[in-house]
Amino acid sequence: MKTSVVGSRVVREDAWGKVFGQTKFPADVNLQGQIYAVVIRSPHPHARVLGINSEQAMSLAGVVAVLTAKDVPNNSHGVLFRDQPVLAEYIRMVGDPVAVVGAETEEIARAAAKLVEVEYQVLPAVFDPEEAMRPDALPLHPTLRPTNVLYHMPIRRGNLQEGWAQADVVIEKEYSTQHVDHAFLQPEAVLAHVDERGHMVVETATQYAHYDRGEIAHALGLRFSQVQVKTLAVGGAFGGREDISLQIMAALMAWNTLRPVKMENTREESFYSHSKRHPMRMHYKTGATKDGKLVALEAKIIGDAGAYSSWSINVLRKSAVHASGPYVIPNVSIDSYAVFTNNPYSGAMRGFGAAQTVLAYESQMDLLAKEIGISPLEIRLRNLFKVGSTTATGQVLTGSVPLDQCLAKIAPYLQRGGDSQ
Amino acid sequence: MKKRGIGLGCSWYGTGYGNGFPDVSSAFVEIHDDGSATVLTGAVDVGQGSNSIFAQIAAEELGLESQDICVYSGDTDATPDSGTTAATRQTYNTGNAVLKAVRQAKSSLLDYAAHEFSCPTSEGIELKEGFIGVKGDPSRRMPLADMVFQARLKGERFISAESSTARSTPVDPETGQGAPYWPYAFGCQMAEVEVNTETGMVRVLKVVAVHDVGKALNPTQVEGQIAGGVTQGIGFALLEELELKEGKINNPALSSYLIPTALDVPSIEALFVEDAECTGPFGAKGLGEPAMLPTVAAIINAIDDAVGVRITSLPATPEKILQGLAEKREGLEK
Numbered sequence: 001m002k003t004s005v006v007g008s009r010v011v012r013e014d015a016w017g018k019v020f021g022q023t024k025f026p027a028d029v030n031l032q033g034q035i036y037a038v039v040i041r042s043p044h045p046h047a048r049v050l051g052i053n054s055e056q057a058m059s060l061a062g063v064v065a066v067l068t069a070k071d072v073p074n075n076s077h078g079v080l081f082r083d084q085p086v087l088a089e090y091i092r093m094v095g096d097p098v099a100v101v102g103a104e105t106e107e108i109a110r111a112a113a114k115l116v117e118v119e120y121q122v123l124p125a126v127f128d129p130e131e132a133m134r135p136d137a138l139p140l141h142p143t144l145r146p147t148n149v150l151y152h153m154p155i156r157r158g159n160l161q162e163g164w165a166q167a168d169v170v171i172e173k174e175y176s177t178q179h180v181d182h183a184f185l186q187p188e189a190v191l192a193h194v195d196e197r198g199h200m201v202v203e204t205a206t207q208y209a210h211y212d213r214g215e216i217a218h219a220l221g222l223r224f225s226q227v228q229v230k231t232l233a234v235g236g237a238f239g240g241r242e243d244i245s246l247q248i249m250a251a252l253m254a255w256n257t258l259r260p261v262k263m264e265n266t267r268e269e270s271f272y273s274h275s276k277r278h279p280m281r282m283h284y285k286t287g288a289t290k291d292g293k294l295v296a297l298e299a300k301i302i303g304d305a306g307a308y309s310s311w312s313i314n315v316l317r318k319s320a321v322h323a324s325g326p327y328v329i330p331n332v333s334i335d336s337y338a339v340f341t342n343n344p345y346s347g348a349m350r351g352f353g354a355a356q357t358v359l360a361y362e363s364q365m366d367l368l369a370k371e372i373g374i375s376p377l378e379i380r381l382r383n384l385f386k387v388g389s390t391t392a393t394g395q396v397l398t399g400s401v402p403l404d405q406c407l408a409k410i411a412p413y414l415q416r417g418g419d420s421q
Numbered sequence: 422m423k424k425r426g427i428g429l430g431c432s433w434y435g436t437g438y439g440n441g442f443p444d445v446s447s448a449f450v451e452i453h454d455d456g457s458a459t460v461l462t463g464a465v466d467v468g469q470g471s472n473s474i475f476a477q478i479a480a481e482e483l484g485l486e487s488q489d490i491c492v493y494s495g496d497t498d499a500t501p502d503s504g505t506t507a508a509t510r511q512t513y514n515t516g517n518a519v520l521k522a523v524r525q526a527k528s529s530l531l532d533y534a535a536h537e538f539s540c541p542t543s544e545g546i547e548l549k550e551g552f553i554g555v556k557g558d559p560s561r562r563m564p565l566a567d568m569v570f571q572a573r574l575k576g577e578r579f580i581s582a583e584s585s586t587a588r589s590t591p592v593d594p595e596t597g598q599g600a601p602y603w604p605y606a607f608g609c610q611m612a613e614v615e616v617n618t619e620t621g622m623v624r625v626l627k628v629v630a631v632h633d634v635g636k637a638l639n640p641t642q643v644e645g646q647i648a649g650g651v652t653q654g655i656g657f658a659l660l661e662e663l664e665l666k667e668g669k670i671n672n673p674a675l676s677s678y679l680i681p682t683a684l685d686v687p688s689i690e691a692l693f694v695e696d697a698e699c700t701g702p703f704g705a706k707g708l709g710e711p712a713m714l715p716t717v718a719a720i721i722n723a724i725d726d727a728v729g730v731r732i733t734s735l736p737a738t739p740e741k742i743l744q745g746l747a748e749k750r751e752g753l754e755k
Contacts, residue, residue: 155597
């Protein structure tokens with residue numbers, strides 16, 4: 001199809017403002033009469049809040065309000081399940097917000113936050129997902145799941161025993177990935193105010209304004225039609241702006257004080273304010289024939305969901321579906337698990353569960369190639385998905401499946417006296 | 422000693438929410454009296470450039486230039502819900518919604534114009550270079566603005582609202598069998614690294630990335646996505662790691678949680694393959710997430726190629742590489 005504008009190198013309209021520093025990010029907008037709010041976060045990974053004494057903080061000149069769980073009409077939010085408190089009474093991770101302080105200036109708000117006394121009952125915590133999976137481990141979300149296993153996805157295809165019987169070479173290895181932060185350049189910031197219509201207006205950087213609207217409306221007990229979420233320039237997201245961070249707290253403060261409320265995370269606060277990439281442990285056993293055909297894969301993937309469910313179910317599903325790599329493997333047994341722990345909660349991040357498995361399946365491919373004595377390119381060419389291939393989930397790939405074309409383009413860059421090209 | 426090696430990584434990625442999760446995007450379109458147009462959609466541009474892509478799609482359909490289109494997004498009081506900017510779905514999914522909406526508004530415009538030009542079918546009408554007219558007869562055309570303005574006088578307006586839903590179905594919970602995602606995006610990358618065997622430091626010298634994009638709606642933005650993806654992949658492979666102690670983050674600062682800087686980013690050659698995806702807008706599929714996937718594998722495989730150390734836990738820190746080299750030496754001595 002011939003196109004003229006589509007396919008051309010049109011310069012983005014937002015480029016100029018960003019290059020010349022004119023673009024307004026949420027931290028750049030202010031309203032007359034605004035107050036500043038800061039969050040008091042739990043230093044404990046697992047605890048109960050026994051009491052909060054804000055008398056001293058309130059007596060500081062310039063402090064407008066200290067809000068706690070009791071002030072939240074519906075104290076929950078979450079993308080799949082509303083299992084995350086706006087302001088917590090039961091702490092599941094370091095950094096869970098327990099109170100929010102509003103004051104005339106940011107300095108006063110931060111000083112007042114130090115004066116709020118929170119009494120915690122510290123509980124035993126679990127940080128290792130395999131430990132958390134044990135049936136005797138205390139469940140962190142008993143109303144959601146009887147154990148800490150939030151999700152298990154099995155994939156079964158073909159006959160694994162037959163696969164191992166056909167395999168001339170088997171590589172078995174353990175892989176692991178780390179907790180990763182999105183580290184977007186612009187920390188979270190929000191400006192919330194009740195406008196002349198009596199509507200709750202929240203300006204922020206988010207990946208999904210309509211989701212934020214729904215969660216703010218739910219928490220405050222408002223209708224969708226009373227809440228406006230307006231997205232200002234987003235300074236990087238990568239999945240880290242999918243869950244709610246400061247939006248509800250800012251809106252709650254504005255709704256309670258009828259003052260515009262500004263909130264802005266420091267970098268350190270930002271690290272505690274959004275999800276992380278799931279660390280994964282991946283046990284892989286892959287078998288191939290001596291001519292380099294993959295015949296069997298057994299994989300077990302354990303993902304650390306951390307303290308809240310966020311997108312963990314979808315992430316670990318994506319890990320399982322993509323665990324084979326883009327290769328035809330007729331006999332497959334894959335199990336992926338998402339497990340609650342008292343670590344920072346894991347959620348969406350660019351690659352969404354399919355980023356971790358690449359380490360495992362592509363390392364296995366190179367190790368198999370070496371064992372068989374063919375090049376890394378050759379083993380991939382012998383197994384890659386084409387139109388009509390069947391995946392580990394039994395999906396027949398129709399339409400656009402041009403991995404062969406991609407490899408043909410990269411092949412010249414791999415030349416170094418390889419073997420079978 | 423500094424040793425060099427190259428590595429290859431391939432990946433695939435099911436775009437969209439998947440597994441039957443409702444994956445719906447919506448868009449409103451209005452063609453104005455001066456021949457420009459506005460697209461309203463909830464889809465947030467998080468810096469990846471979706472607003473420009475939607476402008477290009479609308480301009481293409483209406484025979485206009487990109488700057489004739491205003492795209493306004495991510496305001497719940499003004500724009501319809503278009504789902505999350507995630508799952509590599511906005512170019513594909515909201516792109517489809519914008520395309521459907523533009524085509525709907527265009528269809529009533531063409532019907533109106535067909536009547537005005539005494540053409541029995543709108544098939545005979547075309548939009549080109551800001552004009553609307555009869556196909557094959559350049560003498561019978563007028564500026565789009567004039568047509569839209571005249572239409573208003575007769576009570577005709579060209580506005581539309583459309584939604585587009587991606588196809589996916591839930592897999593069987595016992596066997597995992599099913600068709601959970603569509604479309605899939607593929608890619609491969611080559612990394613060349615230099616490993617310092619005394620310090621364990623890895624320097625990425627070059628990355629060549631080839632990605633399947635269906636159709637590059639804007640090649641500059643494709644290159645941008647690839648550059649960003651490779652950079653993030655380098656961080657994932659070599660640098661980034663949250664240090665946790667009993668759930669507490671020990672390095673919540675960019676001075677101790679290291680992300681790649683300009684000095685860590687090598688020369689990146691971004692190539693793409695255009696094999697049209699028939700369900701995508703103008704054949705496009707998404708690239709946002711796929712762009713970072715193969716990098717980690719290409720780097721880890723290149724390290725092995727350079728020094729014979731197989732890193733199995735990320736990130737590949739100098740300590741792990743030195744340990745791997747030491748184990749290799751011990752193995753040789755035995």
